[in-house]
Amino acid sequence: MMLLQSTLSQSPLQNHRHVSLSSSTSSSTFRSFVYLQGVTNLKFPLISCKISEDGSQGAVVDYEKRSQMNWNRVYKRLSLSEDPNTGAATVLNQCEKEGKNLTKWALSRIVKELRRFRKYKLALEVYDWTNEREERFRTTTSDTAIQLDLISKVHGVSSAEDYFQKLPTSLKDKRTYGSLLNVYGKAKLKDKAESLLNEMRTKGFTVHSLHMNVMMTLYMSMREYDKVDTIISEMKSKSIPLDLYSYNIWLSSLGSRESIEGVERVFNEMQQDALTNGNWTTFSTMATTYIKLGQLEKACECLKEVESRISARDRIPYHYLISLYGTMGNKEEVQRVWSLYNSIFPTITNLGYLTMISSLTRLGDIEQAQKIYEEWLLVKTFYDPRISNILIGWYARNGFFEKAEELFSQMTETGGKPNAASWEVLAEGHVKEKRISSALSCLKEAVVLAEGSSNWKPKPTIISAFLELCEEEGDMVSKERLVEEVLRIANCLEDAGYMSHISLTKVVETGAGTIDDYELKVEVEAEAEDISTQLEGIIS
Template sequence: MLLHLVTSSSPLTTARPSTQRRPCASAAAGAVTIRCAASSSSTPSSSASEAAAAGQQVAKVHSYGTVDYERRAPLRWGTLYRRIAVGHGGRPVSRTLGSWDEGERRLDKWELCRIAKELRKFRRFNLALQVYDWMAERRDRFPLSSSDMAIQLDLIAKVHGVSHAEKYFEDLPDTMKDKRTYGSLLNVYAQAMMKEKTEDTFEKMRKKGFASDTLPCNVLMNFYVDVGEPDKVSAIIDGMKERNVSFDVCTYNIWIKSCAAKQDADEMERVFSQMIADESVIANWTTYTTLASMYIKLGNSEKAEECLKEAEKRTTGREKKCFHYLITLYSHLGKKEEVYRIWSWYKATFRTIHNLGYQEVLSALVRIGDIEGAELLYEEWASKSSSFDPKTMNILLARYAREGLITKGEQILNRFVEKGGNPKPNTWEILATAYLKDNKISEALSCMEKNDTEGADRLVSVLTSRGCVEDEEYKSLIDTYAFAGA
C-alpha cells in the first residue's frame, strides 16, 4: 500500500535540387505550430562520430521581420539568457534585464529578440513575454514592429489566455493591424479550436487582402485537419489556385495530412506527385513521415519503411522533432533495431537530451514490448535528469499497471518520490486503476489525496465507471471527499 507517499503532476521519389527554395513561413516569427521543417539532402551516418558532426551543423536563424539578424555579428547573449532561464535567484525578468542593462552592457533589440526566441523554443513562454513587456515599456529605445506585436500577441495567448490576446489586438493602433498581427490572432483561435472565430478572422483577412499569402491558408487547412474536417481542405486549395496563392512545402504537407486523415491513399499519392513536380518546393522530412504514417495505417509496411528512409536523408541536427517521429514510427512498424539505431544517432547529435526525448523512446520501447530495454532507459534517465517529470515515470508505470505488475509499479513510484519527484493526478489514476483491476479497493482509495481535488475527481470517475460508488465499503469515503471539496 502507498499510504506513505504524499503528493504536493505512388511512387516515392528522392528529392532533387531546386532552383528556388521557399522556407516555411511562420506567423509571428514562429508562433504557428504547423509541422514544418527545413529540408536537407544529407544522409544519416552509420557511425556515431559522423552523425555527431552532421548534427553540429549550425542552423540559420530566421528573421523576426524587423532586422536581418543573420547578418549581425554574433553577440554574447547566452550568459544573460541563462540568467533569465534559471531565474537568477528568483528575480523577475525585468530586474535581471535592468541590472544587466545598467551594470554590464547596454542591451540592444537583437539580443533581446534572440533571447525571447530561445525561451519560446523551450516553451518558456512566460519568461519570453516578460522580455517583450520590458521592451514595450521602453519603446523609445526598442520600437516594436507589427512582427514584434504578433509575437507578443501569441505569447499573451499562451500565458494569459485567448481573451487577453483579443484585448491586446483590439488595443493595437490600426496601422499595426496588418497581415502579421491578424495572422497571429488567426493562429491563436486555431490553436484554441475556436471554429467560428477562426473562420471569421480568416474571412476578415481575405476581405482586407491579407489572405493573399500562403500562411493564413495553411493555418486554416491545418485547423480543419485538427478538428476532424479534412474534407474542407480541398476547397481551400481550390481557393488558393483561383487567387494565385503560391504553395509552399507546408501547404503540401498539410494537404497530404488531410488525405491521410481521410484514408485516401490514391489522392495522397496524387498530391505527393504534384509536390515533386513543383519546382518551387522540396519535400522535407515532414512530408515523408506523414506518408509513412498513412502507409502504416493502411498496413503497407514496405512503403512506410521506404518513406522513413527518405525522411532520414532529410534529417539534420537542427530538428529534434524529426528524431521523435522516426523513433515513434519505427516502433509502430515493430522495428526494434531501427528504434535503437535512431536513438544512438539522436544521442550522438545532441549534447543534451531533454525529458521529451526520453519519453518518446521509452514509449517506443514499451510499444514494441521491450520492457527490459525500457527499464534500462528509465534508469539512465533517472540517473541523469535534474527535472523529474512524472510523464516519464508514468509511461513505465502504465505498462506495469496494464500487466498487473502492481509491486513493480509501487516500487518505481516510491523511488520516484524518494528522488524528489512529484506525482501528478493521472499518476494516482493509473495506480488506482491497477488496484481496481486486482480488486484491491482499499489500496485504490489510498491513492485519493483529500487535498488534491483534480486527482480525487479522476479517481471517483474511475470508481463510478466500474459501478463501485454504491459499495458501502468506501461510499462513506467518497461522500467525505465530496463534502470536503464542496
C-alpha cells in the same frame, strides 16, 4: 480571468503606437501556436532596428556615443537572474547605468532568444521597457504582433483580444491579424478563428499560405478533415501557392482518414510542384498511413527516406523513427536507430528515453525497457512522470500490479511527482484486479491533479471497464460516485464526443471500433500538435 487594462501611450506619437500592457498581472498561460518553419518568402523581422526620427538630436548622439553591449551578455543576465522577482526593467536599467547602449537590434535578439526558451514573461517585460522609451525605439507592426502573441501566453486569450481591439488602425495589418489568428488556433477557438479569417479575407490579408496553414492545423486538431480539403480548394482557386507545410498538413489529414489513394495522389502533386521538396515530416506522415493499413514494405521505404533527410542536429526525426519502427514490430531497426541516436548526441533528452521505452514496451521487451529506464534514472536532468507511467502502465495491464505499485512508490521517493496519468494507470490495474474502491480512489486523485486542465480526461476504455465491473458486482453506489466525483469534475459529461463512447445506464458494447476511434482522435490531436511545433510564425 482578469482582463488587463490597456492604456494608449500619451506621447505625441500616440496615434502611431501600440497599446502598452503591463506584464505584472498573472493569469492563464498558453503555449505557443506558431506558423510553419522554413517559409522564407514571408518572414517578417522581429523588431525594426531604427531610432525614432523625432527623438532629439542631442539624445540620439548621447546614446550613440555609448559602447554597445553584446546582446548575449544581457540575455544571460536576464535569464540567469537568481531572483525570480527581478524584472527585465531592473536588469536593463542596470546595463544602461553601466554606460552601455542597448540597441533595438540587440533587444530584438534578446526577445527572440527568450521566446525560444519560453521565457515569455521576461520577453514581454523587455517590450514594456522599450515602450516607455518611445523616443529611442520605434514600434513596428511586427513588434505589435509579437507582443500580442506574448500577452496571450502570459495573460491569456482575453487579454490578447483586449490588446488587439485597442490598437490603432495603423497597427492592424496582416502581421497583427495573423498573430491573433495564431492565438485562436492554439486555443482551439474555432468560431473566433473562422470569424477573424473572414475579416482578413475582406481586407485582402489572406494572400499567403501561412494563415491557411494555421486554419488547417486547427481543423486537424478537431478532426474536421473535410474542412482541410475546403481550405486547400480555396487556396487553389485563389492561386495561393501551397508551401511544404500545406502539403504536409494535407497529407496528414488524408492519412488520418486512411486514404492511401489520397496520400499518394497529393504526394505526386507535391513532387510536380517545383517550389516544394518533401522533408522528413512528409515521409513520416506517409509511413504512419502505410503502417495503419498494414503496408509495411511501403512504410519501410518511407522511413528510409526520413532517415536520409535528417539534418545534423535534429533529434525529433530519430524519435519518430524509433516510434514507428516499434509500431511495426521491427525490434532490430529500433535498436539500430537508438544506437545511432546515442552515437550522434552526447546526451539523450527525456523525450528520447520516453520514445525508446515506449517502443520497447510495445514490442514486449520489458527487460530492455526496464534497463533503459534505470539508465535514465541515473542521467535525468529532471523527473518526467510520463516515462515512469509507461512502465507502471505495462506492469499494471499485464498482471504485475505489485511491480507497478513499486515503481509508483519509487517515483515519489526519488523526487518525482505523479501526474493525472500516473494515477490513471494505477486505476486501470485496480480495475483489472476487480478492486472497485481502490480504482475509484486513484481516479479521484487523477482528477484533483488535472483540475483546471481542459486537456485531460480519463480514458474511455478505463471508464467503460470500471462501469462494467460495477455492473458485475452490483455496486451502483460506486458507479454514481464515478459520475459525480470524476466525470462531472473532469467536465466529461458536457463533452458529447467523449460521452458518446460511454453509457451510464448499461455496459457499452465497444467492439473493435468505438473506443479505438476515440483514442485515434487523441492521437490525431497529438499529431496536429507535432505539426504546430514545426511552425515559426510570421511574427518572428
